[in-house]
Amino acid sequence: MSFSDIERRFADMLHRASEASSSGDLVQPPIVPASVYWQPGTPSGPHQYGRWSNPTWDALEEALGALEDAQTLAFPSGMAAIAAALTPHLRPGDRALLPSDGYGATRVLATEHLAAMGVEIVTAPTRDFASAAVRAGPYGADAERPFRLIFAETPSNPGLDVCDLAGLAAIAQAQGALLVVDNTTMTPLGQRPLDSGADIVVSADTKAIAGHSDVLAGHLSSRRPELIAAARGWRTAAGAILGPFEAFLVHRGLETLELRFERMCANAALIAERLAEHPKLLAVRYPGLPTDPSYRLAKVQMRRFGFLIGATFASEDAAERFIAGCRHLRPTTSFGGVHSSAERRARWGDAVPPGFVRLSIGCEPTEILWGSIQEALDAL
Numbered sequence: 001m002s003f004s005d006i007e008r009r010f011a012d013m014l015h016r017a018s019e020a021s022s023s024g025d026l027v028q029p030p031i032v033p034a035s036v037y038w039q040p041g042t043p044s045g046p047h048q049y050g051r052w053s054n055p056t057w058d059a060l061e062e063a064l065g066a067l068e069d070a071q072t073l074a075f076p077s078g079m080a081a082i083a084a085a086l087t088p089h090l091r092p093g094d095r096a097l098l099p100s101d102g103y104g105a106t107r108v109l110a111t112e113h114l115a116a117m118g119v120e121i122v123t124a125p126t127r128d129f130a131s132a133a134v135r136a137g138p139y140g141a142d143a144e145r146p147f148r149l150i151f152a153e154t155p156s157n158p159g160l161d162v163c164d165l166a167g168l169a170a171i172a173q174a175q176g177a178l179l180v181v182d183n184t185t186m187t188p189l190g191q192r193p194l195d196s197g198a199d200i201v202v203s204a205d206t207k208a209i210a211g212h213s214d215v216l217a218g219h220l221s222s223r224r225p226e227l228i229a230a231a232r233g234w235r236t237a238a239g240a241i242l243g244p245f246e247a248f249l250v251h252r253g254l255e256t257l258e259l260r261f262e263r264m265c266a267n268a269a270l271i272a273e274r275l276a277e278h279p280k281l282l283a284v285r286y287p288g289l290p291t292d293p294s295y296r297l298a299k300v301q302m303r304r305f306g307f308l309i310g311a312t313f314a315s316e317d318a319a320e321r322f323i324a325g326c327r328h329l330r331p332t333t334s335f336g337g338v339h340s341s342a343e344r345r346a347r348w349g350d351a352v353p354p355g356f357v358r359l360s361i362g363c364e365p366t367e368i369l370w371g372s373i374q375e376a377l378d379a380l
């Protein structure tokens, strides 16, 4: 796979308005707080009602769409984008495959809400995802019960296991399933699920894309117009829309994504390598470590190895003391911010050891950040 055009795409995204602009035009998107638009007689024009469209969303959707190389819709959270990717396509009796080790709220949406409407939800660990999908394929043991939709998250959050996207796309196609990929952990700069054959990509832009821990947002992209139409129809009907001020914030964050993402991934690669050698840790997961179970696939399908690290301490107490003792780690949930953060995922019930800490590596100067991590480790 070639990632060569993503840097050009990013630069073009930053300058996309240049050709259409003339003297005195705005260079950045305006925040347009409008519920209604001038609309006499027969409805016409680009904007008619605030739940249907908004000029500030348009700017954000254009920018994200330029990066994804696909039509894009903005949502008020990652979960709103995921709901729009799943709900319009699943009917009673349909089967859907989801990761058992992915983002918890996606599983809640599926097992508590979609299942209650008659959708059969099957879960499998990300590491075995392709074989679970193959079972429902043309020659599999469950061939008479194909999936209608396969939802993958890779690297999985928080375990950082990886599944083969191009392989999954072929398996999904063979059984007539839609392949939806949650690309939150990598962003379009780190991994290109649509290029690997996914039908829909979704992202929690709350994380690295907005990047400043001050706004929730999400997006959904697809190169198939009918899938965009379905998601747009869902958004308009369900009313889960982004506010114009939030759209502006996400757009502003997006413009520095490349700079932040490169620093975050470079910081994480170096810190993961050093953590892996530190005697206070029982285990370290990072897809970029050659010894990591995710490494082989990550090298093929990811352009960078990401900014998340899984670090397992000997106990809950050691993990909490580490987090509290490191002056450059914010003790927060979520990830992808400018500021490095850390949390023990077992506190939310994730199926990980009590001493497992998910580190989200931020943009701090590398050696300063490592220095404070090392100091906190040595003090344990």
Ligand SMILES: *Cc1c(COP(=O)(O)O)cnc(C)c1O
Pocket: 076, 077, 078, 079, 080, 103, 105, 153, 157, 182, 184, 185, 203, 204, 205, 206, 207, 216, 217, 218
């Ligand atoms: C955070 C997250 C979401 C949900 O995003 P929200 O903006 O909190 O709704 C979905 N998927 C993954 C992988 C996430 O990390």
